[in-house]
Amino acid sequence: MPADPDLHSAPRRRRYGLVARWLGLGLALSLLTGCLVDSKNPIAPPGADAMDPEILGSWEAHGEDGAVFFHVFQPTGGVPGAVEVIAVGFEKDKSGSVDRYCGHLSRIEKQHFINLIGPVEDCAKTEGEPYFFVAYDRTLDGVLTIRLMREEAVKKAIGSGKLAGDKDASGGPTAHITAESAAIRAFILADTGGLWDRALAPLRRVEPPGN
Numbered sequence: 001m002p003a004d005p006d007l008h009s010a011p012r013r014r015r016y017g018l019v020a021r022w023l024g025l026g027l028a029l030s031l032l033t034g035c036l037v038d039s040k041n042p043i044a045p046p047g048a049d050a051m052d053p054e055i056l057g058s059w060e061a062h063g064e065d066g067a068v069f070f071h072v073f074q075p076t077g078g079v080p081g082a083v084e085v086i087a088v089g090f091e092k093d094k095s096g097s098v099d100r101y102c103g104h105l106s107r108i109e110k111q112h113f114i115n116l117i118g119p120v121e122d123c124a125k126t127e128g129e130p131y132f133f134v135a136y137d138r139t140l141d142g143v144l145t146i147r148l149m150r151e152e153a154v155k156k157a158i159g160s161g162k163l164a165g166d167k168d169a170s171g172g173p174t175a176h177i178t179a180e181s182a183a184i185r186a187f188i189l190a191d192t193g194g195l196w197d198r199a200l201a202p203l204r205r206v207e208p209p210g211n
Contacts, residue, residue, distance in 0.1 A: 036132060036148060036151065036175065037132065037133070037148065037149040037150075037151055037154045037175045037176075037177065038130035038131060038132045038175070038176055038177070039130055039131045039132070039133065039176070039177035039178075039179075039184065040130060040131075040176070040177065040178045040179075041131070041177075041178075041179065041180055041181045041184065042103075042104065042106065042115035042131050042181055042184075043106040043108070043113050043115055043133060043181060043184050043185060043188070044106040044107075044108075044115075044181050044185060045181065046079040046080060046081045046082055046104040046105075047080060047081055048080035048081060049081075049107065050080075050081040050104070050105040050106050050107040051080060051081050051105065052105055052107075052112060054138055055072055055083070055105070055112070055114075055136070055138065055144075056072050056073055056074065056083075057071075057072060057073075057205060057206070058070070058071045058072075058205070058206040058208070059071075059072070059144050059203035059204065059205055059206065060203060060204055060206050061201045061202070061203050061204070065089075065091060065092065066089065066090040066091050066092055067089070067090050068087065068088070068089045068090075069087070069088045069089075069206065070085055070086070070087050070203060071085065071086040071087075071088070072084075072085050073086075075102075075123065079104065081104045081105045081106075082103075082104045083102075083103055083104060083105060083114065084100065084101065084102055084103075084123060085100070085101040085102075085103075085114075085116065085118075086098065086099070086100055086101075087099040087100075087101065087119075099118065099119035100118060100119055100120055100121070100123065101116045101117065101118035101119055101120070102116070102117050102118055102120055102123035102126055103115045103116040103117055103118075103131065108185055108188055108189060109189075111135065111188070112135070112136050112137070112138075113133055113134060113135050113136070114133070114134040114136065115131045115133060116131060116132055116133075116134060117129045117130070117131055117132075130176065132148070133148070133149055134146055134147075134148060135147040135148070135196055142204055142205035142207075143202050143203070143204055143205075144202065144203040144204070144205070145199040145200075145202050145203075146199065146200045146202075146203065147196040147197055147198070147199055147200070148196070148197050148200070149195060149196060149197070150194065150195060150196065150197050151175045153194050153195050154173075154175050154177065154195075155172075155173040155174070155175055156173075157187065158173035158174070158177070159172070159173040162187070163177060163179050163183065163184075163187050164177070164178045164179040164180075164183065165177045165178050165179065166178060
């Protein structure tokens with residue numbers, strides 16, 4: 001049965017919270033058509049082979065609306081590779097907001113990814129919630145660059161049958177991936193350059209006082 005397009009657009013677009021505001025630092029939200037890509041399954045299950053201690057810590061970006069900080073840490077008692085991300089946004093009027101994201105790291109060859117769910121109130125209550133994928137690169141001087149999957153590239157793959165995903169009421173592809181993790185990894189490995197958006201506004205590491 002075709003899926004209702006309303007189930008795969010506005011509700012997911014709202015789900016990105018402060019991440020959506022941060023997108024505006026490097027890519028105007030008005031240029032984003034439809035919703036951001038999400039997935040029923042992660043790129044890979046959690047595993048120790050994907051652990052990356054260098055991603056842990058605090059990162060910041062600045063824009064016209066104010067600063068956005070992302071605090072990335074390993075949850076106490078979490079599975080290997082698990083991360084939580086606390087996003088803190090400050091406004092010009094000194095107000096602010098806080099979002100929590102939950103997920104885990106994945107690695108495909110030399111490529112690093114975060115599988116994230118959120119924003120959520122409780123990371124213990126995320127069963128059935130979709131993931132969104134963040135590809136990242138970090139430099140030795142403390143700069144983190146981020147990329148997200150291009151909606152149109154994913155829709156094209158779903159429409160052609162190269163990647164399993166939901167269809168809308170008219171039979172057209174949505175940006176919701178339903179493929180198994182192994183198929184998602186194969187899809188990423190087959191990319192020749194059009195799957196990921198250009199790098200968003202870079203995040204810079206914030207060193208704690210005394211370092």
